[in-house]
Amino acid sequence: MLDQATAFDYLQRGLAGIAKQSVGWDRRQDYLEGRQDLPFAPEGVSTEYMALREQALANYLGLCMGAPVQRMRADGFKTGRGGEADLVTWNEVWQPNKLDSRQGIVYKQMFVHGRGMMSVTGNTKKPKSPKIRPENAKRVWIEPDPEDPFTPLFAVKKLVVASQPQQSGLILPASLIRQSTEVAYVYTDEEWIKFERAGIMGAWQIAEGKTHSLGEIPFVAFDFNVDADGNPRGAITELMPQQDAVNTIRFNTLLAMQFSAYRQRIFTGYDPVVRDSKGNPLVKMKDGVPFLDSNGQQIPLTRSPGRIGVDRALVFPGDQTKVYDLDESNLDNYIKSLDHFITALFATGQIPPQYALNKMANTSGDAMAGAEATFQSLIQDLQISAGESVETVMNLAGNARGEGGGDLAAEVIWADPEIRSFAQIVDGIGKLVTSGMSRADSWAMLPNATPPRVAEWVKNSNADRAAADAEINALADKLAINA
Numbered sequence: 001m002l003d004q005a006t007a008f009d010y011l012q013r014g015l016a017g018i019a020k021q022s023v024g025w026d027r028r029q030d031y032l033e034g035r036q037d038l039p040f041a042p043e044g045v046s047t048e049y050m051a052l053r054e055q056a057l058a059n060y061l062g063l064c065m066g067a068p069v070q071r072m073r074a075d076g077f078k079t080g081r082g083g084e085a086d087l088v089t090w091n092e093v094w095q096p097n098k099l100d101s102r103q104g105i106v107y108k109q110m111f112v113h114g115r116g117m118m119s120v121t122g123n124t125k126k127p128k129s130p131k132i133r134p135e136n137a138k139r140v141w142i143e144p145d146p147e148d149p150f151t152p153l154f155a156v157k158k159l160v161v162a163s164q165p166q167q168s169g170l171i172l173p174a175s176l177i178r179q180s181t182e183v184a185y186v187y188t189d190e191e192w193i194k195f196e197r198a199g200i201m202g203a204w205q206i207a208e209g210k211t212h213s214l215g216e217i218p219f220v221a222f223d224f225n226v227d228a229d230g231n232p233r234g235a236i237t238e239l240m241p242q243q244d245a246v247n248t249i250r251f252n253t254l255l256a257m258q259f260s261a262y263r264q265r266i267f268t269g270y271d272p273v274v275r276d277s278k279g280n281p282l283v284k285m286k287d288g289v290p291f292l293d294s295n296g297q298q299i300p301l302t303r304s305p306g307r308i309g310v311d312r313a314l315v316f317p318g319d320q321t322k323v324y325d326l327d328e329s330n331l332d333n334y335i336k337s338l339d340h341f342i343t344a345l346f347a348t349g350q351i352p353p354q355y356a357l358n359k360m361a362n363t364s365g366d367a368m369a370g371a372e373a374t375f376q377s378l379i380q381d382l383q384i385s386a387g388e389s390v391e392t393v394m395n396l397a398g399n400a401r402g403e404g405g406g407d408l409a410a411e412v413i414w415a416d417p418e419i420r421s422f423a424q425i426v427d428g429i430g431k432l433v434t435s436g437m438s439r440a441d442s443w444a445m446l447p448n449a450t451p452p453r454v455a456e457w458v459k460n461s462n463a464d465r466a467a468a469d470a471e472i473n474a475l476a477d478k479l480a481i482n483a
Contacts (some may be wrong), residue, residue, distance in 0.1 A: 002186075004206070007193050010143070010186045011204060014156020017141035025113055025138045031240050032112055034059035039244075039251035052258060056251035060342060061243050064349040065236055068379050069107045071417035072386065074099075076444060076451050077394060080409030090451040093397045096129040105134040106222050107386055113137065114232030116222035118389070120214065120396040130400035132393060135219065142221055149230030155219045159183040161200075183207075187217050214399045222389040224382065235349070242345045249341055253334040260329040267305060269320035274301040350378040372418070379417045387412045413444065 002010070030036065038053045077094060079086055094100075110116035117135035139158050145151040161180050184195045184204070193209035212218065223232040273281045281300040284291040291299040305316070316323070346356060352371045391410045398404070416425075425446065432442045440458050444451075 001191060002188060002193065007186055007206065007209075008204070010154045010188075011156060011184060011195055013143060014141040014154070014186065015158060015184065017143065018139060018156065018158050021141070022138055028113055028234055028236050028240075031061055031243065032065055032236060034062065036247060037244060039248045048258070049255075052254045053251060056247050056254055058246065058250055059243075060246060060345055061236055061239055063355060064239060064346065064351050065108070065112050067351050067355055068375065068382055069104060069111055071379050072104070072107050072382055073415040074103060074390060074412050075415040075449060076413035076454075077390075078409075078411045078413060079394075087451045087455055089394065092128050093130065093132070093394065093401070096126070097132040099132060102134050103390075107382065109134075109137055110222040110224045110232075110386060111382060112234050112236045114224050114234040116386075116389075118220050118222070118393050120218050120220070120393060120400060122213065122400045128401055130397045132397060137221070140219055142217070142219060144230050152217045152219075152221075155187040155217045157185045157187070157219075159185075187219065189214075189216055192218075213402075214396050215404075216396060216399070218396065220389050220392045220396065222386055224385050226385075239345060239349055242341070242348060246338065246341050246345060249334065249338045253331065253338060256329045256331060256334055265323070265325045267316070268322045270305065270316050272302040272305065274303060350374045376418060383412075383414050383417075387414070415447070416445065 034057060036057055036059070039056055041049060041053055074094075077086060077089055079089055106116035106118055108116070115137045117137040117140050119131075119133050119135050121131045121133075123130050135157075139160075141156045143153045143155070145153045159182070161182055180199050182197050182200065182202075186193045186195070191209060191211045194207040195204045196207045197204045221232075223230075225233040225235065227233070275281050283298040283300055293299050342356060343353065346353060352375045354371065390412045394410055429442045429445055432445075433439055439461060440454055444454050
């Protein structure tokens with residue numbers, strides 16, 4: 001059991017870790033969701049100019065981060081006990097926690113931020129179905145053991161601030177009469193301790209503490225791009241500068257389209273001011289009083305240069321007037337640069353070119369498979385990293401179920417991430433069955449083949465075979481009697 005001094009020490013270290021990681025976390029999340037830095041613009045530019053900055057943002061990072069996660073789906077879970085135990089684990093642990101859909105939350109955080117998180121707790125109402133929940137890894141700190149950075153020493157979780165009404169005899173705004181309460185938990189292998197404090201300036205106090213039966217810290221980190229010191233790194237970090245470059249090119253393209261995409265007409269030597277016979281400018285007047293501008297100067301009368309049109313001729317007074325035009329900007333160069341930067345962004349993120357939609361048109365299946373080679377390698381890296389963590393989660397769930405001991409032979413069965421036609425899949429599975437592989441193991445490779453489905457397929461197949469054998473035996477007996 002932790003003594004009070006150690007518990008408070010763990011709390012402060014954990015809260016410091018949470019505060020440190022939240023800054024980078026918020027910036028990565030902003031870029032993922034499209035809240036990105038605007039392209040540079042000098043001070044004092046027009047409203048039109050600023051509007052183009054907003055329009056220049058195009059969130060390619062959302063696509064780069066979502067593409068590999070969409071291919072990750074656990075379709076089954078093999079235990080070391082095998083057979084019926086696999087089906088029981090799927091039905092009593094995986095399905096009650098809705099992990100078919102919720103698993104993607106953790107994989108996305110793991111890929112974007114370098115760390116996703118799941119927690120495991122006992123379920124008093126249904127002891128055989130412990131609670132497994134995705135956690136926001138931003139609010140959880142796992143302190144590594146200084147002697148082994150891959151082994152957790154303790155964990156701290158800080159909850160969002162909850163506000164409660166505060167009794168007051170004064171009539172004040174609602175924001176001033178509500179007392180905020182912060183809650184934090186410290187977890188070790190054997191117990192958890194709850195801390196509370198009133199307001200952000202209040203002192204932390206121990207509220208309660210209990211033991212748990214998991215035998216390990218109830219948080220499992222899903223880490224990606226881990227270095228030798230156990231520090232993960234998100235995949236989005238190195239792509240953020242490239243996203244900024246793409247936004248800048250889009251901004252420059254919009255500027256060119258707005259201000260120089262059309263032929264510009266130039267007038268030189270033309271004096272629009274109306275003058276008298278002596279060359280003095282005439283001024284605008286009303287009731288004998290001249291109009292003044294913001295600087296107090298008289299406003300002269302001016303001539304209109306005319307409007308451009310196919311049926312109009314422009315005539316300008318003065319022998320020095322010249323009219324000519326400038327060619328429009330070549331937007332093709334902007335588009336080529338933008339296309340090149342987007343391609344580089346996708347290549348750095350190992351995303352195949354077909355995700356850009358304007359690439360790989362009318363391409364053969366072999367070429368598509370070749371283009372996805374690096375993408376499949378990325379998905380395999382993600383599956384290896386996530387698979388170990390999923391297995392740890394299921395082992396903790398086994399401890400919560402009272403099974404204990406840990407299942408070191410546990411293994412996740414991932415859905416095939418490669419795009420193949422159904423005919424190709426069936427043909428390959430048929431060859432495996434004829435080569436001697438069991439139907440259950442072969443059919444598990446079918447798309448969306450969860451353990452309950454495979455069990456049902458095997459059951460129905462055995463029943464059909466038994467019925468067919470009975471018909472054949474009955475026919476053979478009938479033929480023998482007639483003979």
